[in-house]
Amino acid sequence: MSLKVLVVDDSSFFRRRVSDIINAAPRLEVIDVAVNGKEAVEKALSLKPDVITMDIEMPVMDGISAVREIMASQPTPILMFSSLTQEGAKATLDALEAGALDFLPKKFEDIARNKDEAVNLLQQRVQQIASRRALLRRAAVRPVSKPQSVSTSRAALPRVEPTTNVARPTAAPSPRFRSTGKSYQLTAIGTSTGGPVALQKILTKLPANYPHPILLIQHMPATFTAAFAARLNSLCQITVKEAENGDTLQPGVAYLAPGGMQMMLEGRPGNAKIRIIDGGERMNYKPCVDVTFGSAAKTYQDKVLSMILTGMGADGREGARMLKAAGSTVWAQDEASCVVYGMPQAVAKAGISTEDLPLERIAERILVELKRH
Known part of the structure; x- marks a missing residue:
């Protein structure tokens, strides 16, 4: 049909x-x-x-x-x-x-x-x-509980139901996350279709004192990335900027790869800098998640907390494979919350990701993972 x-x-x-x-x-x-x-x-x-x-x-x-x-x-x-x-x-x-x-x-x-x-x-x-x-x-037909009105008028008061012995169904509690205890120095997130909304939902929940830099790779045209970075920066507690060649990575700052280019890292952890290079005619994706993830694996080894979000295709799989081989952590967005379950599925099917997470809980999972006990 x-x-x-x-x-x-x-x-x-x-x-x-x-x-x-x-x-x-x-x-x-x-x-x-x-x-x-x-x-x-x-x-x-x-x-x-x-x-x-x-x-x-x-x-x-x-x-x-x-x-x-x-x-x-x-x-x-x-x-x-x-x-x-x-x-x-x-x-x-x-x-x-x-x-x-x-x-x-x-x-x-x-x-x-x-x-x-x-x-x-x-x-x-x-x-x-x-x-x-x-x-x-x-999602449209799912019942949503409405907040009670603050008004004290009689019409606004909720109706009190008589007490009965009938048990009311309750929603199953969400599973609690636990930190793995790993130490990190960098967060890296790759995404494509559905990514702008997904990134906004995650980044707006991160605190201003986020402990290390964040790399963002979103498939997006060159004229869009500056506007997207500015929008995220206006909404988030962390700082978000379009990455520039020579930027020194700073804690609490998210660097969005510029459209039409490739974002790489050079130097050592603690003093790493961003290198922006030409996108390359042969590359299907500009920016490319594989390129940035692979560079992060070489620079930060096992100190990267990475994740692949919604997107078409398999970009990020090989870069994530390099991160995992270096000892870093790789997560994937789950199928139910993806606009397109392509990129996350690629890393999940390859056995690279260790956790599949719903979009609404990824920020929570990040903060639990970084929490010191």
Whole structure:
């Protein structure tokens, strides 16, 4: 059975172009199009597509507002199309925060070496995020307990139920984490699709006095990483910056690898510096998790706490293998909480990761691991 796709864009040319590419895939079918955000919300409710592709800038209702309304009423995997500009970066990050799962630039040639590669990439992204539809719908219908009103009016007081002997079901307590007792000098996190939201959820829970530096490798275009680092820095207690060549690693600072480049380390622990080099034409990922993880393994040996988060493909597996061989710790995000269970699955299947963790508890697990007894 084909996956149903709703294409949303105010440009008739782009609607046709995207529709032709999607319809060329055996398992994909464009069931309708919409020319603005308002129409997208209406058709999402009536047609219940498996995936929506969404432009950001549209008349009547913009894409970000449409994403918020769709995720509130008819949660659906949404792939955003954006321009590779600073304004486009900010808007795309807003869309991801609103609930969109992934994004692609409107100029496919910016992310692909040829037309065939661009076509395959779009088709693959649509099929990948479609797998999250059921999870989004289940999360939407899950009952959420509402906080009691502070008002003292009679209408606001909760109704008191008569006491009975009927046992009420209680949620099973989450398992408690324990530190392994290992000593660390560096944290390294690699991710791709779904990573911006995942990183925000983790980093915003870390204290300002985090004991060592953090390396962040997120697959992202060059014009996006500076905006993403600035956003994280405004939200977090730790400092977050786009890495620059020659940066000396400092405790409590997270360094985001710049898009289109590779981030490596040189020097010794305690005085290590960041080296930013050209991304390289042959490299599939710029930045590449394998490159940074491998460099961290050589510099910090067994003193790295590393993790692979949600993302497509297997980038990070070989770098994580080098870290494990050096004696460092490797964790992976669990399948249920990933937007795309590709990169974490690669390290888990290879037997490299020692723990598979739900996104919501990764920060907690990090802080327990670093706690001194």
